[in-house]
Amino acid sequence: MDQTARPPTATPPAAAGAYEASLSRSIGVGGNILITLSSISPASSVFILGGSALALFGTGVFWAFLIAGVVSILIAFCYAELASAYPVAGGDYSLVSRALGPAFGVATFFISLISLPLIIAVFALGVADYLGVAIHGLSPQQTALVVVVITTVTACFDIRTNAWLTGVFLGVEMAALALLTVLGFVHMERPLSSLLSPEVLDPATGQLAPLAISGLMLAVTQGIFAYNGYGGAVYFAEETKNAAHSIAKAVIWSAVITVATELVPLIAIMVGARSQTELFGSSLPVEAFLTERAGHAVAMVVMLSIALAVINAIIAITLQAGRLLYAAARDRALPGTVAAPLQAVSTKGRVPVLATVVMGAIAFAACFVPLDILLTATGSTLMFTYLFIALAAIHHRRGGTARPGYRMPLWPLAPGICIAALGLVFVVTLLDPEQWLSLGISLGLVAAGFVYFALYLRPRRNTHLLLLDAAPEETR
Template sequence: MSTPNHPASAPPLDTAATTTGGGQLSRSLGVGGNVLITLSGISPASSVFILGGAAFAGYGTGVFWGFIIAGVISLLVALCYAELGSRHPLAGGDYTLVSRVLGPAPGAAVFFIGLISLPLIVAIFALGVADYLGVAIAGLDPLWTAVIVIALATATACFNIRTNAWVTGAFLFIEMAALAYLTFLGVIHIERPLTDLLNPQALNDAGGLAPLGIAGLVLAVTQGIFSYNGYGGAIYFAEETKDARRTIARALLWSALITVLAEIIPLTSIMLGADTLEELFGADLPVESFLSARTGDAVSTVILVTIALAIVNAIIAIALQAGRLLFAAARDGAMPPALSRRLSRISSRTRMPVAATITMGVIALIGCFIPFDVLLNATGSTLAFSYGFIALAALIVRRQPSVTGSYRMPLWPVPPVVALLAIGTIFVIGILDPAQWLSLGISTGIIAAGFLYYAVYLRANPGAIHLLEADASDDLSEECSA
């Protein structure tokens, strides 16, 4: 640990864990390995089929502009993540960044967001696997399929990080090939010019196309932001990425850019290549119906099984992230000592936070037995809150001492300000839409629980809060002296 009297004795952050003691992860990932795991957690193919298809049904050609605008916003948020992660390249994702820039109280709130949303997202994904595997294996029970998938994914996430990079990378290759094929099908059967997509239109009650209003376009943007979400996952692996202070920004920005392109290009090609937009937008499963019309049932079955594999791949990647969140918080002392000691342990063989990863896997298994609508509402609005904290932290971070060699976003403070304005707009739209009140209420309750946890436990236990505050300040000392 560095001290004010001996700053030169501190080891560089690239070879240190944190100043609070605890386990140290293996710094063995290159930029490519980080990107592979991060993109696997995003799962562009499943986003195109599931979220993109839902967007077609609701917003029609508004998906074109909506997803482009969402892509710009996502890249602005990615710039915020990049600067924050470069200054604090430690495991823990949003929690680590927010706690070290905005303080332990907002950090506790963001920790609660991740603690609840990450395992529940795993449960949501797992419950959908049977829908896609069912085209090849009849009679699969969604619940027990989800339980088996989560158990296998959690076990895989306990392997060493390089093994996970290879496993997720192999799945990701298949997933991206499916997206390339989908794009190819649209390009070779173009039915309309690109200009037909410039005027946002969606299905009306009569089954025809009608202009999409501003509110509908904003909702399409919101769907796009949710679809692209996950590039911030690169931060969870910062402590395992070589020369992270200089490379983590590159891994994160590449992940965000590839995600945007990997989703908007096939979605656009589908709209250009569909026989009629009315049939596409009116289908129960728009992307699947386009695929089936262009390839037939046999090839369509293969692609849908590929999507099932993509979902499993995403579950593995998110399980990796979830374990690192719990590990980082335990190592910081953000929970009772008895829990912290167990959850901050690192396997001597794999250099992985096995106890924390298994714990989050168990929470995900429990989530499978929660009604699906409750799962969706419990995770629906947490993303906007998380992005809000990240953008605010990026706006504040330059008040801290500068760190030699760290990434500095261009045009600061424009990216975090624009991101905050976009997130604020999303909140306003959500408040005006009664259908989103439950989701917003649950998310607000999670945030409130985090602040309450800080007030009741962390603030009242000097040992715990000392670890958080000392770690934040000593991190900066180490970074400045590195």
């Protein structure tokens, strides 16, 4: 891996109206989708978030994850339209900055700057749980530190290598989801119509009872979180061929595949379990179903494949994190002395190596933070990111910033429903005192972003936060 850095440009070429083409435009729609799906990790979402939802909400998971899937695809429409108009590296930060305004963009940057490395740490701390089925006595923290180092180094390889590598790992976890689906539908114990009435295990009686509307709303929020990550395709816009036309496809297909590969196995588990009361009463429902239908040996192999899926997700999220910091440095959203080295790319692979390493180092340090604190710190950030994306999609059309490219269907239904759904999530969060600290941290990050913009960036608007277009695409 060639880590020789290109000298960073002192000031982005404002006269040209576009950035210099620094990243390697070498992956197609398929490669982008592979990396994006890897960051979502549908298999680990089913086993961890889906399993938790089954225990808490029973058959309510069917309606909740179906509703969450519709909301997620509508949010994907917003991402797709914005990314088609602004095919610039940097993900949510870049889209919001250009379509909604730099103040909101900087607030989004603050959210992503903290949440991405913390999410990496959360995933890394969970790897030992799955490797533990074969290697006993693993320390979660020591395992996490090793995983973060390995994945950060891997993320510094060129984008095509990472697309191939994450694609191989993704195939393994998709095979695990296919196995769950087949086991459930081959051994159906009840019809699909049994899922239409949401029921949850009543601890007092040990029997199924109707799920309250409030519980269903909570389940929808968990479903939205489980599907999250399809917007990650935008981070690789400057490395995707013909991005102005293809990046929208990458976002939408990532969302559709994610919803299908998570919802269908969960349905199969609910109709294929011998006893729903035992399934919902298990501490690990998905693992319990797998052991029941396939045996302990197969379950162990699948658990190891989930460990690979989690590591794969960490690689993909580290790739995104590096491009976030690189894009912000290139925009001069950071002080000049900090921004200059962070916008450098390697000569051979054209990868933002230093920016990737810095984000990996933050994730490494976060592994020393207790897991419950990490979960609290990242719990509500998604709500604000999606809100800003929906508002950016509206302003993109109505504020005179609309450009040629993909146009979402049924405008303005998608952003309108997204905002309404996020309002519901906000209300549910406010009603749960256990979520107040998480909400407070997210609000603090947003406020810090606005303050940083007002006090530091706005007075320097002639030299900082220069939001230029993507470079013209060249054929390689």
